[in-house]
Amino acid sequence: MRFTVERRLRQPRWLTFAVPVGSLVFAFLVAALVLLATGHDPASSYRQLFDAAFLSKGSLDQTLIAATPLAFTGLAAAAAFRMRIFNIGAEGQLYMGAITGAAAGLYLGGRGGPSAFVIAAMVVMGCLGGAVWAAIPGVFRAFFGASEILTSLMLNYVAAQILTYLIFESESYWRQTKGFNATVFPTGKPLPPSALWPGLSVHAQGGITLPLGAGFALLTAVVLWVLYRRTRFGFEVQVLGDSLGAARYAGVRTRRKVLAVMAISGAIAGLGGVSQVGDFAHAVDGDPNGLQKQAYGYSGIVVAALGRYNPFAVVVIAFLIGGLDNAGNTLQGASFPSGLVGVIQGIILFCALGGELLVRHRVRLVRRAGTPAVAAAPETAP
Amino acid sequence: MTKRKLALAAAALVIAAVAAVLALGTSPGSAKSDAAYKVAFIYVGPHNDGGWSQAHEDGRLYVQKALGSKVQTTYKENIAVGAQFAQTVASLVSQGYQMIFATSYGYVTPQIAAKYPNVKFEQATGTLVSKNVSEYFGRAEDTVFLSGMAAGAAAKCNTIGYVVAYPIPEVIRHANAFALGAQTTHPGIKVKLVWTNSWFDPAKEKKAAQSLHGAGACVLGQNVDSPATGQYAESVHVPWVGYDSNSAKFAPKSWLTASVYDWGPYYLKRVKAAMAGTWKPGFYYGSINDGFTKLAAYGPGVSAATKAAIAAKEKAIEKGSFYEFTGPLYDQSGKLRVPKGTRMQVLKGGTNSLYGMNWLVKGVIGSPKG
Numbered sequence: 001m002r003f004t005v006e007r008r009l010r011q012p013r014w015l016t017f018a019v020p021v022g023s024l025v026f027a028f029l030v031a032a033l034v035l036l037a038t039g040h041d042p043a044s045s046y047r048q049l050f051d052a053a054f055l056s057k058g059s060l061d062q063t064l065i066a067a068t069p070l071a072f073t074g075l076a077a078a079a080a081f082r083m084r085i086f087n088i089g090a091e092g093q094l095y096m097g098a099i100t101g102a103a104a105g106l107y108l109g110g111r112g113g114p115s116a117f118v119i120a121a122m123v124v125m126g127c128l129g130g131a132v133w134a135a136i137p138g139v140f141r142a143f144f145g146a147s148e149i150l151t152s153l154m155l156n157y158v159a160a161q162i163l164t165y166l167i168f169e170s171e172s173y174w175r176q177t178k179g180f181n182a183t184v185f186p187t188g189k190p191l192p193p194s195a196l197w198p199g200l201s202v203h204a205q206g207g208i209t210l211p212l213g214a215g216f217a218l219l220t221a222v223v224l225w226v227l228y229r230r231t232r233f234g235f236e237v238q239v240l241g242d243s244l245g246a247a248r249y250a251g252v253r254t255r256r257k258v259l260a261v262m263a264i265s266g267a268i269a270g271l272g273g274v275s276q277v278g279d280f281a282h283a284v285d286g287d288p289n290g291l292q293k294q295a296y297g298y299s300g301i302v303v304a305a306l307g308r309y310n311p312f313a314v315v316v317i318a319f320l321i322g323g324l325d326n327a328g329n330t331l332q333g334a335s336f337p338s339g340l341v342g343v344i345q346g347i348i349l350f351c352a353l354g355g356e357l358l359v360r361h362r363v364r365l366v367r368r369a370g371t372p373a374v375a376a377a378p379e380t381a382p
Numbered sequence: 383m384t385k386r387k388l389a390l391a392a393a394a395l396v397i398a399a400v401a402a403v404l405a406l407g408t409s410p411g412s413a414k415s416d417a418a419y420k421v422a423f424i425y426v427g428p429h430n431d432g433g434w435s436q437a438h439e440d441g442r443l444y445v446q447k448a449l450g451s452k453v454q455t456t457y458k459e460n461i462a463v464g465a466q467f468a469q470t471v472a473s474l475v476s477q478g479y480q481m482i483f484a485t486s487y488g489y490v491t492p493q494i495a496a497k498y499p500n501v502k503f504e505q506a507t508g509t510l511v512s513k514n515v516s517e518y519f520g521r522a523e524d525t526v527f528l529s530g531m532a533a534g535a536a537a538k539c540n541t542i543g544y545v546v547a548y549p550i551p552e553v554i555r556h557a558n559a560f561a562l563g564a565q566t567t568h569p570g571i572k573v574k575l576v577w578t579n580s581w582f583d584p585a586k587e588k589k590a591a592q593s594l595h596g597a598g599a600c601v602l603g604q605n606v607d608s609p610a611t612g613q614y615a616e617s618v619h620v621p622w623v624g625y626d627s628n629s630a631k632f633a634p635k636s637w638l639t640a641s642v643y644d645w646g647p648y649y650l651k652r653v654k655a656a657m658a659g660t661w662k663p664g665f666y667y668g669s670i671n672d673g674f675t676k677l678a679a680y681g682p683g684v685s686a687a688t689k690a691a692i693a694a695k696e697k698a699i700e701k702g703s704f705y706e707f708t709g710p711l712y713d714q715s716g717k718l719r720v721p722k723g724t725r726m727q728v729l730k731g732g733t734n735s736l737y738g739m740n741w742l743v744k745g746v747i748g749s750p751k752g
Contacts, residue, residue, distance in 0.1 A: 057476050062469045164579060168549060169752040180729070183738045184509050185487045185550055285464050287488055288579045289426060293462035329466060330473035333456040338428070 005361050015359055020306075023355025027348045034343060040336065049344075052330030053323030057206040064214055065280060067322025069094070071217035072272025073300025074318045076130075078309040079224055080265035081301075083241040087262060089137060089152030090269040091297025092159030093130035097270025098291070099163065100129030102174060102191065102277045102284045109195030118195045122274050123216070130270015131263040133159065138262030142255040148262070160292050167286025174284045188283030197278035213275030217318075220268055221311035227264075228311075237261060269297065299325075306352055324348065418454040419657045420479040421445065424470060425459045426486040426607070427582030433607035433626040434581065435459065437643045438485045438506075440627075444646030445653050453653060463488040475501055481656050483649065486581065487552075490515055502656050507552055509729065509737060511663050518648060520668030523559040523736065524699050525641035525675045527706040528692050529603070529623045530563025532638045532680070534571055535688040536621040537564070537601045541747075542573045543594025545604040545611045547581050549752035551739045555707075556605045558743045560623075562706045565745055567691060574599060575748030584610035595620060601638075612636060621683045628678040637681030644673055667728055670700055707736070712744040 032042035052059055073090040080087035104125035108118045137151035166172040168186045176182040176189045199209035228234035240247040240257055248254055276291060277284060285291040303321055307314035324345055332338040423442045425435035439457060446455045456479075458470050467489050474482060475498055482501060484490050487508040495503055495515045503515045511517050533542050542564055546553050561573040574597060576590035587610040591602055595618055603623040604611045609632035615622035616633035624630075624640035648666060655661040668674025677696070680689060698704035709720035719741060720726060720734055728736045742750045 052473055058472050059476070062472045065465050066469065168579070180732075180738065181509050183551060183733070183740065185507075185552075186548075187488070281464055282493075287463050289486075289581060290463040290488070291465075294465060326469050326473075329458065329461070329470040330477075332458060335456075338459050 001365060001367055004364050004366050005357070006364060008360055008362050011360060019355050019359050020352060022358075023351045024348070026355070027351035030351065031344045031347045034340075034347065038340060040340075045331065045336075045344075048331055049324075049327045052327040058208075059323075059326065060205055061208045063319070063323040063326045064208070064211060065322075066325045067319045068211050068213045068217060068275060068279065069272050069294070069296040070299055070303050070322050070325075071214070071315050071318035072220070072275065073269055073296045074303030074307060074314040075217065075220050075224060075300075075311060076265045076269035076272070076297075077301045077304035078307060078311060078314050079228075079268060080261055081304055082228065082309045083237045083257070083261050085141070085241075085258060085261050085265070086149045087134060087137070087152050087265045088149055088301065089134060089155050089297070090265070090272075090300050091295065092152070092156035093133045093266040093269035094273040094276070094297055095159040095163045095291070096133040097126040097130040097267075097273025098277050098284055099166065099174065099273070101126030101270070101274025102188070105191045105195030105274075105278065106173065106189060109192035113194065115194040115198075119197060119212075119278065122195060122278055123271060126270045126274030126277075127267035128270070130273060131267040134262045134266020134269070135259060138259045138266075141262070142258040156297065160288070163284070163286045163292065164288055165286075167284060174286075176283070186286070188281070188285060190283045191277065195278065196282060197275070199279070211275070211279040213272070213279040216271060216275065217315060220271065221315050224268075224311040233257075233260075269300075272296065302349055302353065305356070306349075308356070321349075418452060419449075419481070419653070420477070421453055421455045421481045421483070421653055421656075422474045422479045423455065423457040423483045424461050424467065424485060424489060425457060427460060429457055429459045431582055431607050432609040432629045432632060433624070435485065435607060436627045438483070438645055441645030441649045442483075445649045448650050449653065452657070461489075468494060471498065471501075481653065502661055504652060509665070511665050513663060516652070516663045516666070518652075518666040518668075520643065520666075520674040521670065522641050522643065522675050523555050523706065524670055525677050526556045526605075526625070527559040527563035528677050528696055528699075529625075529639050529641045530560035530565075530573075531567045531692050531695065532684050532688060533560070533601045533603050533621070533623045534564030534566065534568035535685065535691070536638055536683055537568050537571055539598065539600040540571055541597070541599045542571060542601045542603060543591065543597070543599030544573050544575050545587050545590040545594065545602070545606050546575050546577050546748075547606045548579060549577055549750055551737055553605050554742060554750055555736050555739045556625075557746060557748075558739065559706050560603055560605075561743055561746045566695075567688065571745065573603075573746045575742075575746065577748075577752045578606055579752065580606075582607040584608040587611050588614050591615065609633070621681075624678070630679070630681055635682065638684055639680050640678045642676055642678045644676065647673065665729075670696065713741045714744060714746060716744060 035042040035045055053063055054060060076090040101122040104121045105118060108121050136155060137148045140146035140151050141148040166174045167188055171177055174188055176187045197212040199211050202208040202210060236252045237257055240252055240254060303318050304314055307317040328341045328345055332341045423438055425438060427435045429435055429439040442455050442457060461467055461470050471494060480501060482503050484503060484505045486506060490503050490505045490510060495512055499514055505515060505517050507519045508517045544557055544560060546557055557575060564571050564573060574594055576594055578586040578590055580586060587606050587608055591611040591614040601621045602611050602615045604625050609629040612622045612624055612629060612633035615636040620636060621638050622633055622636040623638050626642060628642055630637040695704060705725055707726035709724040710718055710722045711720040713719050726734060726736055732738050733740050740750055
């Protein structure tokens, strides 16, 4: 007897819900074994986890802070990966968006423009910053055939160096240079009040602030969905993703599309960057132990994959992963090592991603001899 | 059809089982110590990093041991500045923590302090004193100077390598103190810097140590949190001066000494004050005299003559008859920065103060801008 993994001929609808639920349940059971083995009560650990992520006072407020950037980087990855353009550079594009968006906020806000205008300019500049940074690997891919996976990844490190340089190693426009505190430890110049993004206060759980960025993320999801499902551009992009040759034969201008998709993906990540500045940090965070340590760009790839590149699903997944992320900070402590938190989070993500295989494939038990009735599918692994 | 129903039923069953486990689960930790005063410590690196965070963790355990069941302490490790710190504080406050020691600068912002007016924040190495924020640190420059003397004496060549974190005044003044110390026992010696742009990054620190050794450094020192530099030094048989904690066990042969902190007594004093309702925000700057900073026990490579020289200087520092940041002090280009007889102050004096120093002394190789 042996197991074979074969492609499903039909994908029943219920599977798209049952598989993730089953994967999560499986993950929690496996993680429970790890918790038991390390001497922790799984039930109380899980309860703490859910409390800290979604239920306890103020938890949703903090979960939204963690989820908003993940929604942007998730959407950025989804926009590109759908076309099989593997933009791994959302991390760097987010930094660039933060830098260019903050520049607009500092400059225009400092001149006393109306808040709505300043914020609009920040959004445009942030998108532009991310888009231009993403267009660099886009050009190399479209015109020279260089792998965008490598080039976009490498540019993340460049962007991180630029970010640190602007705040820590130079007296740039973005760095706070006034006051004694600024000399003790380098920080970004605080945005003027008109450049701060307003949040929507909800009177629940002791006060939840819906960041403006979260609203932009939802809007981005709608725009992406319309763009990919309802326009000629979206159709061509999907054809391109399925078969480059077929798209060319049909007259799709592939280079332009590659560039456009990279730019769209980068613009979304860049918007996530300005949201960091406008919504949360209120200054450019150049500390390598700050924004850069969060690695939102890389987590966004996981978010996009779990959301199956569907914009709305990506937003929901970002919210869940944001909760998991936020809960991790609550769970760890003197009696619960942070490494164990990482292991639990890793098991959950790994199982959720691994389970995706079962949506399109099924595992079948095959008897070795005397069962000619069960013919193996052509894709059967040896 | 039946298959589908079976799968749905199975899924529902498992969900129900998990829900039941969750519902039945009790949280034994929450009920037991509601009366205890809750104090949290937030670390930039792992609590057992063998350096900075470990020294703070020792301080936490000191408080817990001294006050027993009257306090409940915990720590959060590897916390990033910004969003993650804010999330961590929010969760600690919702769990009833009333006092938070943030052990790195950049953590507490005026916004966070204002958001939780009833929480007492204590932040290491900063200057942000306000209604509910205290700042604390100490004269490690004195003991770093003494550890520099040990490094200078052990050097058989003319270059010492010094692995440094961020190009900020705190690190710059320690690098300067280290170089001044090395120059007293080894006149004319150069101290070469490599920046890692991180408090805790063993891989980067090892690479920095490697490149310094490759560039001719025959003694290594550091102002970063992990003992990676020491482990590398041990592997190439080069003497090493640590920082923050006694980490001789990571490099028993290479270990010379280190400037170490004793945070415990300060923590205990502040927690007691907070419990008694007498806590007031302030700026604490400890020293050798009150036991806040000291020199760790020497390793095998420190000669008796060096020990005697260091002991004499330590006495002089204690008495106040010697202070390493007394003019004349020259910068890298040879320009006189601090005139003869002037003693540098902690906060006053702009770039000529301990907290504002943005220039490196003569004999240091590297850029104060990173």
